[in-house]
Amino acid sequence: MIKIYAPASIGNINVGFDILGAAIYPIDKSLLGDCITIKKSKQFTLKTIGQFSHELPTDITENIVWKCWLYFCKKIKKDISVSIILEKNMPIGSGLGSSACSVVATLVGLNNFLNHPINDNELLILMGKLESLISGTIHYDNVAPCYLGGIQLIINEKKYITQKIPHCNDWFWIIAWPGININTMESRNLLPKKYTKKICIDHSRHIASFIHASHTMQYDLAAQVMKDVIAEPYRTILMPQFNNIKQKIMNIGAMSFGISGSGPSIFAICDNINIAIKIEKKINEEYIVNKNGFVKICKIDNIGTKIIG
Incomplete structure (x- = not known):
């Protein structure tokens, strides 16, 4: 079994529309983000819990976590029988990278669970594709900082999808x-x-x-x-x-x-x-x-x- 936490993020941060994003954590140490738990199972199952789980679609095939699992299976050309629990701690449509939290946590969880069949860059590209199912276009300003931390500048050039830039620790x-x-x-x-x-x-x-x-x-x-x-x-x-x-x-x-x-x-x-x-x-x-x-x-x-x- 593995449990993954993916943090909330601020997209754009004013000056960088679709090309800047920042991962954040509350100073009170609370978890502001989604959690995914994955364990072995005879067949795929998905359970949703958490404060905002009631906002999720009732049809499992409309859930972004199910779509992540489907795309991941297609990527590695293998069906994976796992049980997934999504702890939805982020409100949907909040502007804090809610969908990115679910996407990143799920893909990182699956990749770790199967001993990293996909490299970091390919995984990030897959995150962008899954995020586009929610927003309508591929962009990385939430998934990149959520995945990699810090403030990320989205370059989107083959092997150079994103770069971490310095930030003020006093802010x-x-x-x-x-x-x-x-x-x-x-x-x-x-x-x-x-x-x-x-x-x-x-x-x-x-x-x-x-x-x-x-x-x-x-x-x-x-x-x-x-x-x-x-x-x-x-x-x-x-x-x-x-x-x-x-x-x-x-x-x-x-x-x-x-x-x-x-x-x-x-x-x-x-x-x-x-x-x-x-x-x-x-x-x-x-x-x-x-x-x-x-x-x-x-x-x-x-x-x-x-x-x-």
Whole structure:
């Protein structure tokens, strides 16, 4: 038997639409992510448990874990008789890489269970394909950091799918899910098909500056250029409280603030724990809409997916 944990992630992190992602862990040491348990069985079975398991489709063939198992079997050209338990701790449609957690944990679990028939790069490519079944397009900004940890820059060039870039260990990442869901495809469809030359130039300048600042440890500059000109202006229509809470959080002392992935989750960055606690309190008061919502003060998870049992 093997048990795998895959952490939540922040896609885009404002400045890198579809090409940046960060794995995170709460400083309270709680598990913010999905767990997969795999053991031998005479036939394939799938059981779902956890806080958000009720959000999963009742038809097993619609479950992303079943699809991961099917694609994995096709990849190695062999049917695998295993029993899988999915502990769904991540809300679906949260913008925190929920589907990526399930995909990565399942594929890593199966690969470890069978003594690594697929190498890391091929496994990552397979993760991207499975993620596309949820979002509609292949992208790695959630699966790569979830799998490999840290902040990942998606290059998507054959053997160079992704690269880990430096980050500031002093930063606190405050993430919040309000308790409601947004469909990833719907959120992506809000974006324009074309952008003006000015927006393209601004986006290029911001992402280039962020990568340069990260590698040269100019973290104030890195935070300053974390601006989203690609998605945020259009996705806030699905998040009517976004601009109001953004202004209040920036006034408290956040260095950056934005939409996590496709939303409705948000994140703020600061380098002072007292400010982080104030941000957490303000978001709890004004952005969380029901008892299912949560706010977590986090750090970057440098490990990514790991065996926990």
